[in-house]
Amino acid sequence: MKHIKFWLILFLTVAFFSCTKLNERFRSELEQGNTSNITPAQLLISAYNSLNGPFQTGDLWHTQEQTSDETIAPTRGPDWDDNGQWRMLQTHTWNDNQSQIRGAFNGLLSAQFAASNVLQFSPSAQQAAEARFIRALTIYAVLDGYDQVPYREDLTNYKILPKTLKGLEASDFVVSELNAVMNDLPSTGAAYVANQNAAKVLLMKIYLNKGVYANRAAPVFDAADMNQVITLADQIIATNKYSLNSVFYDIFAPDNDVKSTENIFTLYNKAGDRGGNVQGCTFQVSHYNMNPAGWNGFATLSDFYDKFDAIDQRRGMYYNYPASLPNPGKRQNVGFLVGQQYNLTTDAALSDRKGNPLSFTRDVKIRETGSNLEVTGIRVLKYPYDYGHLNDQNDNDWVIFRYADVLLMKAEALLRTGDAAGALVIVNTLRVKRGVLPLASVDLNALLDERGREFYWEGWRRQDQIRFGKWLQAWQEKPASDASHLLFPIPSDQLAVNANLTQNPGY
Amino acid sequence: MRQKLLLSITLMCFCFLQSFAQQRTITGSVLTKEGTPLSDASVTVVGDKTGVRTGSDGTFSINVPATAKQLQISYVGSESQKVTIISINKVTVVMETAAQALENVVVIGYGSVRKKDLTGAVASVQAKDFNKGTYTAPDQLIQGKAAGVLVINNTGQPGGATTVRIRGTSSIRSGNQPLFVVDDVPLSGGSARPGGNGDNGGNPLTFMNPNDIAGIEILKDASATAIYGSRGANGVVLITTKRGKTGVPVVDVSGSVGISNVLKKLEVLSANEYRKTLADYNVGTDSTTGRLKGDFGNSVDAFDAITRTALTQSYNAAVGGGTENGRYRISAGYLDQQGIIENSGLKKVTANLTSNFKFLESKKLSLNFNVLVTQTNEEIVFGTAGVGFTGNLIAQALQWNPTHLLKKPGTDSAWIDPAVGSTTVNPLAELNYFNDRATVNTVIASVSPAYKITNDLEYKLVYSVNRQVGNRKIQTNRLLNDQGSLDRGFAAVRNEEQTNTQITNTLNFNKQITSDFNLNAVIGHEWLTYDKRGTFEGAQDFTNVGLNYYDYLQFSTQNSRGVGSFADPTTELQSFFGRAIINYKDKYLITGTIRADGSTRFGKNNKYGYFPSVGVAWNVTQEDFLVNNSLINNLKVRLSWGKTGNQEFPSGASLDRFGFGQQSISQSNYGNADLKWETSTTTNAGIDFSILNNRLSGAIDYFYKKTTDVLFEQNIVQPAPGGKIWINLPGNVVNKGVELMLTAGLIRKSDMNWNIGGNASFLQNSVNGLVGFYETGELRGQGFSDVRGQRVISGQPLNVWYLRRFEGLDKATGQSIYSDGGNTLYYSGSPNPKMLLGLSSDFSYKKFSAAVNMNGTFGHYVFNNTAASVLGIGNLGTRNIAKSILGGSVQEAISNAPAPSTRNLEKGNYIKMANASIGYRIGNLGKDIKNVYISVTGQNLFVITKYTGFDPEVNTDAGFGGIPSLGVEYVPYPSARTFQIGVNFSL
DSSP: OHHHHHHHHHHHHHHHHTOOOOOOBOSSSEETTOOTTOOHHHHHHHHHHTTHHHHSSSHHHHHHHTTSTTOBOOEETTBSOGGGHHHHHHTTOOOTTOHHHHHHHHHHHHHHHHHHHHGGGOOOHHHHHHHHHHHHHHHHHHHHHHSEEEEOSOSSOTTSOOEEEETHHHHHHHHHHHHHHGGGSOSSSOTTSOOHHHHHHHHHHHHHHHHHHHOSSSOOOOHHHHHHHHHHHHHHHHTTOOOOOSSGGGGTSTTHHHHOSSEEEEEOOBTTTBOOOTTHHHHTTOOTTSSSOOOOOOBBOHHHHTTSOTTOGGGEEOOOOTTSOOOTTOOOOEEEEOEEOBOTTTOOBOBOTTSSBOEEOSOOOSEEOSTTTTTOSBEEEOSOOOGGGTTSOOOOOEEEEEHHHHHHHHHHHHHHTTOHHHHHHHHHHHHHHTTOOOOSOOOHHHHHHHHHHHHTTTTOHHHHHHHTTOTTSOBTTBOOOOGGGGSOOOOHHHHHHOTTOOOOTTO | OHHHHHHHHHHHHHHHHOOOTTEEEEEEEEEETTSOBOTTOEEEETTSOOEEEOOTTSEEEEEEETTOOEEEEEOTTSOOEEEEOTTOSEEEEEETTHHHHHHHEEEOSSSEEEGGGOOSOEEEEEGGGSOSSOOSSGGGGGTTTSTTEEEEESSSOTTBOEEEEESSOOOSSSOOSOEEEETTEEOOSOOSOOOOSSSSOBOTTTTSOGGGEEEEEEEOSHHHHGGGGGGOTTOEEEEEEOOOOSEEEEEEEEEEEEEEEESOOOOBOOHHHHHHHHHHTTOOBOTTTOSBTTOOSOOOOHHHHHBOOEEEEEEEEEEEEEETTEEEEEEEEEEEEEOSBTTOEEEEEEEEEEEEEEESTTOOEEEEEEEEEEEEEEEEOSOOSOOOTTOOHHHHHHHSOTTSOSBOTTSSSBOOOGGGOTTOOOHHHHHHHEEEEEEEEEEEEEEEEEEESSSSEEEEEEEEEEEEEEEEEEEEOTTSOOTTTTTTOEEEEEEEEEEEEEEEEEEEEEEEEETTEEEEEEEEEEEEEEEEEEEEEEEEOOOOSSSOGGGOGGGSOGGGOEEEEEEOOBEEEEEEEEEEEEEETTTEEEEEEEEEEEETTSOTTOOEEEEEEEEEEEEGGGSHHHHTOSSEEEEEEEEEEEEEEEOOSOTTTTSOEEEEETTEEEEEEOOOTTOOOEEEEEEEEEEEEEETTTTEEEEEEEEEEEEEEEEEEEEOOSSOSSSEEEEEEEEEEEEEEEEEEEEEEEEEOSSEEEEEEEEEEEEEEEEESOSSEEEEEEEOSTTOTTEEEEEEETTSOTTEEEEBOEEEEOTTTOOEEEGGGGTOOEEOOOSSOSEEEEEEEEEEETTEEEEEEEEEEESOEEEEHHHHHTSOGGGTTTSOOBGGGTTSSSOOOTTOOOOSBGGGEEEOOEEEEEEEEEEEEEEEETTTEEEEEEEEEEEEEEEEEOOOSSOSSOOOOOOBTTBOOOSEEOSOOOOEEEEEEEEEEEO
16 A cells, blocks of 8 residues: 555645646736736727717717608618617617617717726826817717716726716716816817817807706706807817818818818728728618619608708719719719719719619608619718728718807807897808808707708707707607607616616606 | 549459458357347457458458368457357357446546446447438537437538537527547637638537547536536537557448438529519519510529539548557548538548557556547638628529529620629629638647556546647639629638647546445546637738739738737636545445636636536346346436536636727726636436346436526626626526437347337526526528527526517508517527437348438427528519418518518427438458448438428527527528448458
8 A cells, every 4th residue: 555655645746736826828918917018099099999989870870860850761671671770760769778779878888988998007198188088078978868877987896886977967077077188188280189179069069958968858058058158169269270161071071181171079080090980971871883882771851851952062062072983974972862873983874773763762761662662762971982992991080070060059059048140140151151042040940950951960960959849849750759768768788787877767 | 533433343343353262251240148239349260360340230251261260259348259160151159248348338537437337327329329421520420319419510511510519508608519528638619710701610520530439428417527527517528539459450441422412492483483473563574675674584593503413422441450568540531522512512631540558567557649630621602691681602592583694695604794783692603703711730649658556546647739720711702793892802811720738647546345345436637728829811902813812912902901810818727636436236326526627717716616526326226126037127226416617708708908909909808806617506317227138228317407607798887898798697597308218129130130219308498597688699681780589588598589570461561560560579489499309220131231310309499581581572573582472362562671570480390310321231352351331321311390491400600799599590501411322341
């Protein structure tokens, strides 16, 4: 037995010395405790990138546009049923598991985290200010849609539930954050870097909508808030940095970072560098037989289209730009596409997949059942397609804040404080620039229409319709909805895990 | 290939002619006491080196010198026997202890036991019982062969992925495949085969040559699997490869040639039917052609154009032999399996060496040395399910307008005609213009010295290295009218490599302590490391110069390029384990096992998991009151309890991590320091019995498996990095069921044998304690964007269907009617089979033998996504539709939107004639060619089912958010029916 003990001891010794500590060694990622080489600039790029998902024709965009009176995603026979998700948005019959409503909430909060994370890595004063601006923007967007904003203060312990900022608490927080970082933000430079004027536009948005955040069903707009909007607008105007573009589509062109004199805050898109899905704007409307071949989806409603004058640049035009196709027939290639469409290289008339003329109809229904269901609905192309990067990352920067919005927000604040004449001057300045005749007078309805004509498909329509009290009314292809639809539901997946959230009324 | 075949036939004929007058032939059979034929018994001439082995029917035929007087018959575990052959030419030998030998040894992991000492639920399938035919991976050999084991060939793609579930699906999120162990070497479950856009993954076991496999043991309950600790929860499959046998070198050669065709074609409209339907729907006439709109005036069958009668060839040769002190087996295999879709197939070359040596005068030192080398080459067509609305190759062929030519008139090239619709892709173009190849090289080497310290105590070391290198090249020609590739072209190259190592130290103690009391114990230490990394490059914008784009990527444009690389965190698993089997009087058996597993993956608060099990068994037949009975030959009652684990979550999940984007860094997750394995606690009760001279034997098992600490990637409370966090759920998944296995020897005579066997399993599964619900089962196709059809939610079976309820077509409008207008979705049944069935039978009469194997699954629902979104009525006028849409009482409107609903949810019940084989044992041809056996085998002969898709045996990968799906069919690579002829002989 003696030598058995020897062997046993030897065995255990061998086993013992071959023991390892079982520490993970990372090779393609950096793990906690090994992040000293991370620079805040690298995290800041990620924070900017995190806005691409929700904003650039992403889930946030869908929740603001597909729910409104300027966009429709018709079910086209075998296409676009998608389990009814688009019809839910259009008809205000969404539930707490609606795909885009869930995606926007999660995407924006994820962006909040990315922004907050920059602050953990000893950023410079400006980097910290940019990150806090991005964070404020996401908080504002969640507040606007859901009223409740989970806000995580301690980024290191995920087990601590984020506190919930509700309603005015959230808007006050955004205001205090923006004021705190204002001086550290740059006053000049590219629009895709957070800047003082961008922060001021965001402040204007908050003040303008504060009455809504206080009482969404019956908002009261406080004169002090309106005066804040006017003051901030005047400060931006006084910088003389911005002016209205003479050619409307320069604002959205592939080289809009150079051409646009209006853009105050944009999301950077550059082929081979970084950016978001700006070409989704084209794909989501473009018919399969157009160039680029798209998914033949969304359209606008004829009632909305009819708000435009024929001479309005914003309704559409032949836009000649460096990254365009030859377009020998000088066909309309931006704006609202209605009627026969053409090959922009050869000028041949296009057909649909069944060989019928590719001619977009004015009329559109939420469920298309006719034989022409491929071509129904007026298509909307606001961002001129970057044919220089066909099917690749396009260069058009995504516009979030621009000068025309500053002007029209100021006009609205004037109107809401009784200065209709002041408002009319601003509105008519804009209208003339866009190639239409000035109005004789302006009231809230006219202003909402003007905002629609100016900012269609830019992601403001839901907010505007709510602020102007039109949201719950019936419109073309949409029945009247009840007051619970002023807010989106808290998505069920977050409600299930976050005890600090309560479901919004009516869901 | 024909030449090779010709050569083999010539060779055979040549051998016929050889005969030697000074020899004579002895034939005979070797049987067990019970009359069961004993295969693989060694028959040698005493005093001569001549030797043969018995075939599967127990017979042999040996040429002996005229002077030979005696034959020696030997069989593993039996006393060898000598029989006199003076003046007799036919002998029948009964091996006295053969019955024991047959059931004797079962491999159980880190050792083996006599079958009667087993306390756990272990199914053992030996080579002679494997499914017949040509298979690419070992899991296919046991489909339908063992109770409680579900094997699904996910698609018909040669070398394609399989789904293997032992006793149901116990994990919601992490891997559910069992642990595979090849000759003491545990496999990682992964593969270095890079992913690509042609398919949905391959079978990581394809590197094995099924011809090298001697037997497969399936460990099912915790008593059996707990020795594998944190990897045992999904069951363990032990693969034992063939070994050389003592004696003169024997060369075994086998070859087979087979042809395959599509098992089932989906019924779409012929050109004439299409025209009639266009007329019925009043689509109108095209003024230029004078024909109906959508009628191009021709007649083609696109599905026929992309499919073919495919040839499969398989050749194997093995040399085995040796002495008491050194045995070896060297084998080589070649498989060339054409796919039934043109331009697809699998080629595999394998070489395998196994050797066993004994050293020292005392023979106390021994050494096993095994090397396996494989190369697989796959040619893959565009058959992935992850496609947009333009579909994959199979969808494109099904949808092709049957009135439009595939080839441009007067040319031999695919016709890309905008007239059929810009989004309609010509399947012939897809076939020719998409190119996807995967090559994987595998080397597994293991060296295992063992030293007998005493007669009872042995130390053994296993060191193995498993290295795989994979490469994939993909391209899409710029001519293909695929959105994104047209006029640009696309090419990508991906490389992956993985290296896994193993060091296992074990001490085995096996001693008859008293005459009544036997102890068989093992303790061990194991250290496994896993290492995987890869790179990829992709680019666009090529011109056609007659070369493959992926061979000159530098031509591409800068903006279109994408590159990346990854190296998984090094993963290590360190374990300590022990097992003791106590046998008292052969009546009472107790097995206790424990394993402690430590893994780099686990969170720092839970570095080690402990997995105990205990099993008891009572051999009732050893009791005095049964010892002398003639009815019951064996009756054993088993009971076991134990815990096993599952640690299939990605490395790094327990730590906060920061990942890299282009010039940017972002936090990619929150780490969970408490993260650990999930635990399955299994209780098993079973009875093994054998009655009527072992004519009827079987087993019944009941199991209850509760999985707790369920690994799950839960939605994280936002704001957070990523959307999810790996946690151990407070809830549980319960799988319970009953398994039956029955084998009957209906006829057991010296020249005729007939056995039938069957197994059935009844499974039930439910999820509890999940917070909220999670969606999976991604349904795809036109009009099916962002649609999931399955949920994981408490109180329902895993992956329960959640769909609109279809109530028929509206008579007035031809539109679908759904319950509650389609605004409500309903729980609509489970995709998990309630019953699995396997049936097999073998028959032999003299030199003829026959075998059939059938399997089936019952009680589950399959979503026919192919019918739902590929062949819907909306295609009419541009593309083809399913025949089944027509002929109903209501004419469906062309504009009726296809929607994920119960309309396409079908019962998945089926029973399949999986394979059948008849063979004839020719015996010896002359002096040199022995044991010639020829066979004809059919695979996938027919399916009995009401399911309307290609094949109810299907599992298209429709996982979402990392949660696997089950029971979706979406334009899979179609299943094949194969007929083959095979020849085996020895030299």
